[in-house]
Amino acid sequence: MSLYRRICGVFAMLLVLVLLAACGGSNTPQAQTKPTPVPPTPTPGPGQQLLTSMAQKINTAKTLHGIFNVKITGTAFNGIVDSEIWNASPGKNRTVVLQSTISQFSTGSVTVTDGKVLWQYDPAKKVVYKGAETATGGTGTPVAGGRDKSGPYAGGGQQFILTIVQSVFTHSDATLVSSSAVKIGGHDVYDVHVVPGGQATTGSGAGGAVSFNYDGDVYIDKTTNLPLRVNLTIQGFGQVLLDLPMLVVDQSIPDSTFTFVVPDGVKVLPLSSARATPDTGSITLDQAQQQAGYHLLSIPSSQAAYVLGSVNALGAPGSQIFTLSYTKGSTSFTIAEGKSLANLPANSGGQQVSLRGTTGTVSTTSGSTTLAWTENGVGISITRSGLSSDQIVAIAKLLS
Numbered sequence: 570m571s572l573y574r575r576i577c578g579v580f581a582m583l584l585v586l587v588l589l590a591a592c593g594g595s596n597t598p599q600a601q602t603k604p605t606p607v608p609p610t611p612t613p614g615p616g617q618q619l620l621t622s623m624a625q626k627i628n629t630a631k632t633l634h635g636i637f638n639v640k641i642t643g644t645a646f647n648g649i650v651d652s653e654i655w656n657a658s659p660g661k662n663r664t665v666v667l668q669s670t671i672s673q674f675s676t677g678s679v680t681v682t683d684g685k686v687l688w689q690y691d692p693a694k695k696v697v698y699k700g701a702e703t704a705t706g707g708t709g710t711p712v713a714g715g716r717d718k719s720g721p722y723a724g725g726g727q728q729f730i731l732t733i734v735q736s737v738f739t740h741s742d743a744t745l746v747s748s749s750a751v752k753i754g755g756h757d758v759y760d761v762h763v764v765p766g767g768q769a770t771t772g773s774g775a776g777g778a779v780s781f782n783y784d785g786d787v788y789i790d791k792t793t794n795l796p797l798r799v800n801l802t803i804q805g806f807g808q809v810l811l812d813l814p815m816l817v818v819d820q821s822i823p824d825s826t827f828t829f830v831v832p833d834g835v836k837v838l839p840l841s842s843a844r845a846t847p848d849t850g851s852i853t854l855d856q857a858q859q860q861a862g863y864h865l866l867s868i869p870s871s872q873a874a875y876v877l878g879s880v881n882a883l884g885a886p887g888s889q890i891f892t893l894s895y896t897k898g899s900t901s902f903t904i905a906e907g908k909s910l911a912n913l914p915a916n917s918g919g920q921q922v923s924l925r926g927t928t929g930t931v932s933t934t935s936g937s938t939t940l941a942w943t944e945n946g947v948g949i950s951i952t953r954s955g956l957s958s959d960q961i962v963a964i965a966k967l968l969s
Contacts, residue, residue, distance in 0.1 A: 616745035616761045623789050623796060624738040630818035632657045638814065641671070643807020650674045660684030661827040681829045687840060687899075688829035697831055700840025700899035734799050734811055737783065740766045746786065753797045754814060758788040763801075840899050854880050857891045863947060865891055865906055866968035874898070875967075902953035902964065910948025913941060920958060924965055931958040940965055 613621065627633070633656040640649045648670035655663040663681040666674050677692040689698040741763035751760050764784055785801035795818070799811040831837060857880045858865050868875045876896045883890045890907035919932035922940070929942030940961045941950040949968075951961050 614744065615748075616743040616759075619745065619759055619789055619794075620738065620741060620743040620761050620763065620787060623787075623794055626794055627738065627796075627818065632820060632822050633816070633818050634820065634822060635816035636667070636814050638812040640810040640812075641807060643803075643809075647671070647807075655822055655826050657822050657827070661822075663826050679829065681827055683824070683827040689840065690829065690835070695834060696836045696838055697829070698838050698840045734801070734809070737763055737785075737787070737799065737801065738796070742766045743787070751788070753788050756797055757791045758797055759791060761787045761789060763787055840896070840901075852880050852882060854893070856880075857882060857893075860889065861891060861906075863908070863945070865893070866904070866944070866949060867893060868895060868964075868967050869969050872967055900953070902951060902961075904968075905950045905952070906947055908947055910941070910950060911943045911946055913943075913948060922958070922962055924962055925968075929962075929965070931961065933958075 633654070636651070636653050638649065638651045641647060650669045650671055651667040653665045653667055655661075661682065661684050664679070666676055666678040669676050675691060675693045677690075679688070679690040681688045681690075685701070687700050691697070742765070744762045746760040746762045748759050751758050763786065765782060782804040783801050785799065787796055788798040788800075789795070790797050793816075795813075795816050797813055797816075799809070801809045803809060852860075854865065854867060854877065860882055867877065874897050878894045878896055878901075880894075881892045883892065890905055890909065893904040893906075895902055895904070919930035922929050922931055924942065925944055927942055927944060929940050931938065931940050933939075938958065938961055939950055939952045940958070941948065942965070943949070949965075951964055953961065
């Protein structure tokens with residue numbers, strides 16, 4: 570997102586032009602240019618170094634186990650969602666909603682996959698959805714799972730929020746506020762202030778589109794170099810407070826963690842039927858179209874293999890992001906669209922692809938593949954674990 574500009578130094582390219590000329594058989598001396606001075610790469614400050622080091626530790630971890638307590642105060646969501654999450658590369662994840670006051674996320678819900686089979690348990694309905702899951706092959710472990718959890722209780726807003734938080738870790742301008750006399754839960758922490766990387770905390774995105782802006786603090790445990798708290802004010806969304814009372818990486822997790830035992834009296838249904846009933850709080854595509862005030866791309870009804878499960882609007886009017894959750898057999902993916910997603914800086918290491926008369930970027934982080942591009946002033950992204958770049962580009966080309 571435009572609030573997520575890559576943290577990087579300033580690199581200059583040295584261009585040497587050699588002009589060779591000859592006329593009438595005589596030798597003309599080669600024209601030479603003076604080398605362009607290369608400006609020195611700025612040395613990151615202590616706050617930037619702390620944030621970068623912490624993000625690197627999380628993103629390269631082979632396993633992760635933590636408790637993620639999210640409190641949201643805003644227009645789209647208001648309440649708390651506390652989850653316990655286990656992750657192991659490649660493609661193994663277990664997420665349990667410990668408690669929730671937000672209707673979209675049911676207390677006791679479980680999403681678990683061993684990389685081959687995906688289970689989504691909804692205790693309120695006494696049903697568990699089961700289907701094949703493609704192993705992601707990812708090597709790193711993102712914050713809070715980093716998977717596209719598109720089940721009836723584990724997608725949309727929560728994943729959007731956690732994606733924001735992870736991006737803040739890797740794409741912010743950071744300043745050390747305090748390295749002493751700050752404690753959280755008895756732990757000594759660094760207080761690192763964060764704002765969008767490479768831009769002011771207010772303003773517009775490229776082309777006049779409204780851009781995401783945030784201002785907040787990341788509190789980093791001095792002993793573990795892991796985050797303990799993230800407190801953000803996000804323009805157009807609200808206040809997001811993430812507490813991590815427990816977070817460990819690179820410790821062994823038993824394989825049994827990534828299995829699911831069906832409780833007595835619980836019905837097992839195919840994963841494809843998980844979206845038969847829209848999520849609580851979801852809207853229709855027509856309603857989303859009216860709220861947006863511009864055309865939302867979707868998969869045409871002639872492509873009967875793709876089933877639109879739910880549509881959600883996230884954020885305040887005028888800067889909303891609309892998410893469309895689709896399934897095709899046992900595969901599910903999410904399309905996000907919004908003017909605030911337009912003209913975002915390309916992800917470092919991403920692959921440039923041509924599609925729909927423009928250029929998009931395909932990037933993979935911890936096994937989750939995202940294709941992002943801007944079309945008619947609207948930013949669009951498709952995210953799904955387990956899809957190849959060719960498959961996700963093919964989906965983009967279907968949109969109309």
